[in-house]
Amino acid sequence: MAVTETRKLDAQKLRVDFPIFEQQIHGKPLAYLDSAVTTHKPRAVLDKLREFYETSYANVHRGVYTLSERATAEYEGAREKAAALINAPSARDVVFVRGATEGLNLVAYAWGLDNLGPGDAVLVTELEHHSNFVPWQYIAKRTGADFLVLPLDDSGELRIDLLDEVAGDARVKVVGNNLVSNALGTVNPIEKLSAWAHDRRAIMVVDAAQAAPHRAIDVQALDCDFLAFSSHKMCGPTSVGALWGRGELLERMAPFNLGGHMIRAVKVEGTTWGEVPAKFEAGTQPIAEAVGFGAAIDYISEIGLGAIEQHEHELVSYALERLAELPWVKTYGPPADRRAGIISFNVDDIHPHDVAQILDGEGVAIRAGHHCCQPLMAKLGVAATNRASFYLYTVPEEIDRLVDGLHKVRKILS
Amino acid sequence: MYREVILDHYKNPRGHGVIEDADAEAEGFNPLCGDEVSIYVSFAEDGETIDDVKFSGRGCAISQAATSMLVDMAKGRKAHELADMPKDDLLEEIGIPLTPIRLKCALLGLGVLKIALHRAKGTPLPQEWAGLDELELK
Numbered sequence: 001m002a003v004t005e006t007r008k009l010d011a012q013k014l015r016v017d018f019p020i021f022e023q024q025i026h027g028k029p030l031a032y033l034d035s036a037v038t039t040h041k042p043r044a045v046l047d048k049l050r051e052f053y054e055t056s057y058a059n060v061h062r063g064v065y066t067l068s069e070r071a072t073a074e075y076e077g078a079r080e081k082a083a084a085l086i087n088a089p090s091a092r093d094v095v096f097v098r099g100a101t102e103g104l105n106l107v108a109y110a111w112g113l114d115n116l117g118p119g120d121a122v123l124v125t126e127l128e129h130h131s132n133f134v135p136w137q138y139i140a141k142r143t144g145a146d147f148l149v150l151p152l153d154d155s156g157e158l159r160i161d162l163l164d165e166v167a168g169d170a171r172v173k174v175v176g177n178n179l180v181s182n183a184l185g186t187v188n189p190i191e192k193l194s195a196w197a198h199d200r201r202a203i204m205v206v207d208a209a210q211a212a213p214h215r216a217i218d219v220q221a222l223d224c225d226f227l228a229f230s231s232h233k234m235c236g237p238t239s240v241g242a243l244w245g246r247g248e249l250l251e252r253m254a255p256f257n258l259g260g261h262m263i264r265a266v267k268v269e270g271t272t273w274g275e276v277p278a279k280f281e282a283g284t285q286p287i288a289e290a291v292g293f294g295a296a297i298d299y300i301s302e303i304g305l306g307a308i309e310q311h312e313h314e315l316v317s318y319a320l321e322r323l324a325e326l327p328w329v330k331t332y333g334p335p336a337d338r339r340a341g342i343i344s345f346n347v348d349d350i351h352p353h354d355v356a357q358i359l360d361g362e363g364v365a366i367r368a369g370h371h372c373c374q375p376l377m378a379k380l381g382v383a384a385t386n387r388a389s390f391y392l393y394t395v396p397e398e399i400d401r402l403v404d405g406l407h408k409v410r411k412i413l414s
Numbered sequence: 415m416y417r418e419v420i421l422d423h424y425k426n427p428r429g430h431g432v433i434e435d436a437d438a439e440a441e442g443f444n445p446l447c448g449d450e451v452s453i454y455v456s457f458a459e460d461g462e463t464i465d466d467v468k469f470s471g472r473g474c475a476i477s478q479a480a481t482s483m484l485v486d487m488a489k490g491r492k493a494h495e496l497a498d499m500p501k502d503d504l505l506e507e508i509g510i511p512l513t514p515i516r517l518k519c520a521l522l523g524l525g526v527l528k529i530a531l532h533r534a535k536g537t538p539l540p541q542e543w544a545g546l547d548e549l550e551l552k
Contacts, residue, residue: 351474353447353519357415369447383448383472412416413424413475 009307015393017042017299028363031398036182036210036342036389037367038232041296045235048295052288060287061261061278075287078294079277082242085297086208086227087218093250095243095280096290100209101131103228103243104176106256106280107205108135111226112174114254118144121170123202125150125158126379127181127188130372132207136176146170152379156184156333163196172202179211179222183371183387184333185316185342187211194223203249209233209241213391214312214340216305219244231289236296240289243280250276257282300392308392312341315390319343319399326403328410332380341390344371347406350413352386358412359405366402415510416475423479428486431468438534441471442526442551444518449473451481453526455488455534462492462535469523476508476516481523483507488527497528497537518549525551 015021020040021030032040052074058067060075076091083091097103112135116122122136126149140147150166151159158177175197177188194204203225208217213234219227226249230241245253255262255273259282264272273279300308317336323329323345331345347355352368359366367387370377377383388402433439436454443450451471458465467488469481484504488496504524505512512520529551531537 351447351449351472353474353516354416354476357516361415377448383450412421 007304007307009303009311009392011311011393011395014042014303015395017044018393019043019046021393025363025365026361031362031364031401033388033390033394033398033402034365034367035213035391035394036233036387038238039213039235039391040393041237042235042299044299045237045292045295049237049288049292052291057288059284071287074291074294075285078290078297079242081294081297081301083244085212085217085301086229086244087220088244089220090247092275092277093245093247095245095250095277096285097228097241097243097280098239098286099230099232099241100207100228101230103226103241104132104205104207105135106243107226107228107245108139110253110256110280111203111249112136112139113143116140116143116145116173119171120173121146121148121167122174122176123148123150123163123167123170123172124176125178125188126152126375127156127158127178127184127186128176128373128375129178129182129207129209130374131209132176132178132205133375136174145173148172149375152376155335156181156186157338158186158188160189160192160196163193167200172197172200174205175202176205176207178207178209179217179227180208180214180340180342181333181373181376182210182342183344183373183376183385185339185344185389186334187215187338187340190222190224194225198223210340210342213300213308214305215309225249231293231296234296235299236293237286237289240286240293242293247276250280255279255282259283303392309340311392312390312394313337315394315396315399316341316343318396319388319390319402322399322403326406328414329406332385341394342387343389344385344387346382346385347409348414350409352384354413355386355406355409358409359402362401362405362408364398364402364405417510419483420475420479420508420510423482424475427469427478427482429466429468429482429489430470432470433466433468436468438530440526440530440533440551442522442529442549444473444477444522444549446515446518447474449477449519449522451477451523451526453481453523453530455527455530457493457534462494464488464491464493464496467527469526473522474519476512477519477522480504480508480520481526484523484527493531493535494537497531497535497539499524522549525549 212229356368
């Protein structure tokens with residue numbers, strides 16, 4: 001039996017890599033508990049961006065000169081890193097996109113418009129981020145397909161047992177789900193959904209924006225057909241992300257954005273498309289951002305995705321314990337062993353904006369709002385929640401400061 | 415930010431409730447944070463003077479306290495006066511610096527009141543409410 005040694009992560013030591021923590025907010029050290037929305041950037045990534053711009057920057061796949069070759073090698077190197085991160089069989093099936101949202105839109109448009117019609121159905125879940133919900137709802141409407149939604153149970157886990165019932169006689173062609181819920185932290189059973197989808201000859205589309213930064217992903221083990229994730233949620237620059245798709249599906253798909261670089265031959269009579277992945281990368285790409293994304297993948301891979309997952313599991317267990325001491329705090333979502341480092345909660349009937357505002361005065365940054373999950377908020381019967389989320393640089397003392405801050409919130413507003 | 419007067423209005427809102435058969439009413443919603451405010455107005459016999467104002471809804475302390483303060487300001491005044499009232503009058507009453515996001519919370523009630531008066535009395539709607547376009551005023 002193979003035993004994987006997981007090195008423990010020293011968050012206190014890693015914090016030194018992040019210049020953002022060198023400042024104070026309202027005279028207090030920054031406790032950044034909003035990494036689910038975006039993460040901070042280590043020096044390794046910032047230095048890489050600067051070094052790339054200063055020594056190797058040019059447009060890619062264009063020039064024959066040395067700089068362009070260097071830039072192309074760096075850009076394609078980043079693609080290899082993204083592919084390795086998710087155990088993709090081939091880097092050519094990884095398309096650089098602006099982020100997970102654009103990746104999911106690419107699939108909804110380029111695959112959906114040609115493969116959905118009246119009598120077909122798209123099935124997503126109540127747990128989706130709007131980015132894997134709204135594009136499918138829209139494309140289903142455009143094509144006359146049905147739009148089905150799998151409900152959750154009261155602890156925020158998918159009612160997998162209801163799949164057949166929700167689908168009924170519909171010809172389900174697409175199943176969409178996030179691997180980790182951004183609002184509740186629920187870790188979803190993608191393997192089961194993939195198997196169910198493939199039984200029905202549907203494709204499985206995975207939003208991994210909230211999973212890729214926090215745990216090892218293997219697209220072959222998940223047996224999904226598309227998987228999208230964003231650089232900025234995993235220590236990398238904004239405006240870049242990756243979409244992986246099965247090669248044979250990408251081959252058959254129409255392009256999404258059209259223009260330069262994605263063509264083979266352009267004539268007045270018509271245009272033919274370039275090879276995958278160029279077919280999906282029209283125009284000048286976020287080149288330096290992709291290179292920085294590669295540096296971010298190196299950075300978190302060096303720490304180890306297993307170590308990051310373990311660290312966040314310890315933090316979320318500790319935070320759930322501490323919040324359970326407060327009878328006036330209601331937490332949402334599954335138990336620690338089935339959730340990533342995300343906790344949504346409410347304090348009495350105090351509006352999350354007020355909670356977050358008072359915490360900000362204490363230097364504690366949390367998210368307050370609907371987390372781009374309005375169907376989920378409706379299910380929970382709330383307009384909004386507070387959300388604390390953790391990453392590799394989060395330390396337990398920050399959770400203590402959150403709890404102290406919540407006492408203060410209650411003192412002021414209850 | 416949560417100074418005493420705001421907290422007082424938040425915890426003891428003035429005119430919280432509903433006026434059945436109101437002479438004017440409207441509702442509004444802030445999609446950003448889910449604040450909801452409905453406002454009900456009844457006029458005195460002259461049909462101009464505001465006899466009573468009530469509001470219902472849920473939301474953050476700023477939106478609810480600001481609407482409560484607005485209720486205090488509105489009673490006994492004429493519809494056209496309120497329709498002309500600049501938003502700064504309410505902001506002065508609130509008296510705390512507000513970030514752009516919280517400004518929308520603070521001005522939700524005033525927007526809803528102006529819509530209600532516009533509907534009932536045809537008073538003009540303010541054009542210059544820059545930055546408030548995300549509010550859904552119904």
